[in-house]
Amino acid sequence: MLKAYKFRIYPTKSQRTKMERTLDLCRWTYNQTLAYRKDAWEKEGKSVSKYETHNLLPTWKEEKPELNDVFSQTLQNAQERVDLALKAFFRRVKAGENPGYPRFRGRGWYDSFTYPQKGFKLNAGKLYLSKIGNIKIKLHRSIEGKIKRLTVRRAATGKWFACFSVEIEDQLKPPWKDGSLVGVDVGLESFATLSNGETIANPRFFREEETELARVQRKLSKAPKGTPERKKALRMVERVHERIANKRYDFAHKVSRYLVNRFGLIAFEDLSIQNMLKNHCLAKSISDVAWNMLVTLTSYKAVSAGSMVVLVDPRNTSKMCSRCGILVEKTLSDRVHSCPQCGLSLDRDWNAAINILRLGLQSVGIKTVEACPF
Structure with a gap:
């Protein structure tokens, strides 16, 4: 069975720049792959597999050399996300639903990249990422099992997290609590x-934060677009939403336990x-x-x-x-x-x-x- 572990990571300023650059290049790869498959279907009626799009990466790297700054399997994962999005779209169409076609990702709308098999390593409180370096990680609990993949995610507030997918042995199910x-x-x-x-x-976590949220949203609406003041106000709004989500998630965990x-x-x-x-x-x-x-x-x-x-x-x-x-x-x-x-x-x-x-x-x-x- 698979289990997920999520840890906060603390990249340096230069590492943050590399990670944000990685996100942008993965976003470019995602959009380019979606455009290629969309054009192939509309112009030729041809369905392109994800493996065929993988073969396009060497050519794209020649045309856009900065793609070499991203681990190769990470770029392939961006193409796999396109494949999954299209499969989900056609599955819902066949089921009689009316889904929206997968969208191109604008700037700021791509917030994670994945190392599907390798390219990362944990060692003495540091997380090594290929093409980025050793990053400080807060391992607040031990990881049990074999790590299969790693997804690095940027939260709306600018915090970074490492999410490990771990394979563990199937555990014997405890006896059913009869009578309860x-x-x-x-x-x-x-x-x-x-x-x-x-x-x-x-x-009522949202209700208790509603006044504070309204206050920071007023500041955001008054700040001129494209200014540092607006960027700061937006971060304040995101922090309030993050605080509400964290409280709600913690409460649900405690009740379920x-x-x-x-x-x-x-x-x-x-x-x-x-x-x-x-x-x-x-x-x-x-x-x-x-x-x-x-x-x-x-x-x-x-x-x-x-x-x-x-x-x-x-x-x-x-x-x-x-x-x-x-x-x-x-x-x-x-x-x-x-x-x-x-x-x-x-x-x-x-x-x-x-x-x-x-x-x-x-x-x-x-x-x-x-x-x-x-």
């Missing part, structure tokens, strides 16, 4: 409500977030909570924790009474589930979480379970 079951209803009032009645508060350490089966709703974002009244709040991130992190951690994550159909989980099963219509403002048939009255999110657990158990073949503990 939970349904999780994610929401806006509370970040998550569990079927046992527990709630996890919604931290709590769930997989405690429960053997964790049931979530299989939500279509993109459709939910079409509600403009709630779009900002839905984007802030990042439900998909929680499900993704919980799913991969469950593999090595002896837990199981199941996704269930979200239809009627909020309407259905968890005791008698009838549907009780509600508006978004109705926060309490009150069943006119059996008299059950409890928080609507708690009621939904119990229904989610029941559906999750049914999906794995467990049907003889009491729907509601009351």
